[in-house]
Amino acid sequence: GAGVSQSPSNKVTEKGKDVELRCDPISGHTALYWYRQSLGQGLEFLIYFQGNSAPDKSGLPSDRFSAERTGGSVSTLTIQRTQQEDSAVYLCASSKGLGGVLAKNIQYFGAGTRLSVL
Amino acid sequence: AQSVAQPEDQVNVAEGNPLTVKCTYSVSGNPYLFWYVQYPNRGLQFLLKYITGDNLVKGSYGFEAEFNKSQTSFHLKKPSALVSDSALYFCAVRDLNDYKLSFGAGTTVTVRA
Numbered sequence: 001g002a003g004v005s006q007s008p009s010n011k012v013t014e015k016g017k018d019v020e021l022r023c024d025p026i027s028g029h030t031a032l033y034w035y036r037q038s039l040g041q042g043l044e045f046l047i048y049f050q051g052n053s054a055p056d057k058s059g060l061p062s063d064r065f066s067a068e069r070t071g072g073s074v075s076t077l078t079i080q081r082t083q084q085e086d087s088a089v090y091l092c093a094s095s096k097g098l099g100g101v102l103a104k105n106i107q108y109f110g111a112g113t114r115l116s117v118l
Numbered sequence: 119a120q121s122v123a124q125p126e127d128q129v130n131v132a133e134g135n136p137l138t139v140k141c142t143y144s145v146s147g148n149p150y151l152f153w154y155v156q157y158p159n160r161g162l163q164f165l166l167k168y169i170t171g172d173n174l175v176k177g178s179y180g181f182e183a184e185f186n187k188s189q190t191s192f193h194l195k196k197p198s199a200l201v202s203d204s205a206l207y208f209c210a211v212r213d214l215n216d217y218k219l220s221f222g223a224g225t226t227v228t229v230r231a
Contacts, residue, residue, distance in 0.1 A: 004161070033218065043208065043221035059218070091161060104150055104169045107219060109161040 002026075004110035006092050012116045013082055021077040021113045025094030032075050033095075033107060034067060038088035046090075049075060082117045089114050120145040122211050124222035132230055137199040139225045141192045141209030150212040151192040152219065153183055155205045162208065168192060179203070199229045 005024040013019050025032050034046040046059045049069045060066070064082075069075040079086055093107040121144045131137050143149055150169055154162040166177025173185045183194045192209060206226050210219040 006161075031217070035219075042223045045218040045220070048217050056217070093162075104167070106152070106164050106167060108164065109154070111159070111161040 004092055004094055004108055006090075006110035006113050008113060009111065010114045010116075012118065014118055015084060016081055018078065018080045019082055019115065021079075021090050021092075021115070023075045023077070023092030023094075023110060025073065025075070025092070026108055029094035029096055029108075030072065031095045031105070031107075032069060033093040034075070034077050035091045035093065036061075036088045037091055037112070041088075043091075046077070079115075082115075084117050087115055087117045120149075120211050120213050120216065120220045122209050122220055122222035124207075124209055124225045126225050127223070128226045128228065130228045130230065131199050133201050134198050137194075137196040137203065137227065137229070139194040139207050139209075139227060141194065141222060142190050143192060143209070143211040144190065145211055145213045147214050149192075150214065151183075151185065152210040152212070153177065153181070153192075153194050154208045154210065156208065156224075157205050165194070165207075199227075201229050201231050203227060204229045 007022045032049040036044045047057050047067050051072045052069050064080045067077045089112040091109050091112045093109045095105040095107045123142045125140055152167045153165040156162050165181050166175050168175045168185045176182045181196050185192050206224050208224050209222040212219050
């Protein structure tokens with residue numbers, strides 16, 4: 001597609017429920033990133049994928065968070081047993097690649113999913 | 119480790135006046151620096167980047183930024199601000215050997231007519 005697409009744009013859930021957030025990157029972008037934007041913490045890096053592999057998951061805030069990417073394209077961020085502190089905007093970005101000179105590549109962001117946990 | 123500081127939470131300017139949004143950074147190696155803008159309920163839009171070369175970088179919508187290695191700064195500037203420039207601006211840094219962007223806390227710019 002023309003840009004990074006995220007769905008849903010808004011999600012309201014009850015505490016304890018599981019949620020899935022979807023990201024469809026720009027076609028041909030091999031690198032995909034998840035960030036979280038919240039009032040107290042600003043923009044935090046969560047995880048990145050190179051192809052279908054996630055070499056570093058250390059940014060995920062707890063073991064309730066997981067992410068996968070299939071076919072080198074769509075990625076899903078799953079939050080199990082949601083808590084109120086999970087309320088935030090979850091942003092996905094993609095780029096042409098990473099590592100070495102490819103670290104210069106621009107990350108293009110989607111509009112985000114606003115998650116509200118009641 | 120890498121980090122970014124945006125010392126001003128808010129910047130207010132009159133339309134037509136120069137706009138400056140400040141950013142300082144810290145990285146262990148050579149920095150790759152970026153500016154993004156976020157409008158309400160929208161994602162981050164890329165404005166410009168510094169990789170190497172000229173210290174003055176020109177970007178979208180008439181914005182430019184000046185890289186100053188001795189002061190470890192990368193301030194965003196626009197000679198004549200527009201009301202439509204009112205938004206949240208983020209500075210970000212990435213080390214050559216890193217994969218993630220580290221963002222500043224953001225600066226809210228308000229341009230009054």
